[in-house]
Amino acid sequence: MISIFLNRIIRAIKIDIDLYEEVEADKSATVQAGLVVVLSSLAAGVGAIHLGVSNLLLAPLLSLLSWYIWAYIIYFVGVKMFPDPQTKSSHGELLRTIGFSSAPGIIRIFGITPTLMTVTFIGSAFWMLACMVVAVKSALDYKSMWKAFGVVVFAWLIQAFGLFLILILFR
DSSP, X not given: OHHHHHHHHHHHHTTOHHHHHHHHHXXXXXXXXXXXXXXXXXXXXXXXXXXXXXXXXXXXXXXXXXXXXXXXXXXXXXXXXXXXXXXXXXXXXXXXXXXXXXXXXXXXXXXXXXXXXXXXXXXXXHHHHHHHHHHHHHHXXXXXXXXXXXXXXXXXXXXXXXXXXXXXXXX
């Protein structure tokens, strides 16, 4: 079981399209996807430990919440607003594919100095974006990688606006 999980993480990091199709169909992979999100978040917390321990403690919980909400936003944007004729997906499929797309974030554990943190965090962000586009393309059965990219960016703007509103309301 652990070897399958580690193999899936490695395949996700390699942006193996077949992996994203595999976890999309495997309903038992939802917990694994959540573990990838937590591992990525913990790695970021360790990598940014010099900024404070609270990052290490609070980040996994916020990451899980964000992952859950993010999958709903992608679902709404990709399935309800901009579907292809063959698009058929569920929140669970998006949870699994998007969860595994955060696997490259595990390298953030190496951001132990401010310089290394900058390099690993920026590098992993672009890497995770590439994985997420492939994950969304797989989950939404899109033909175009550009359309998947557009859905990811549009959904990110919606999420960023929502977070901005929350910050304004609770400042």
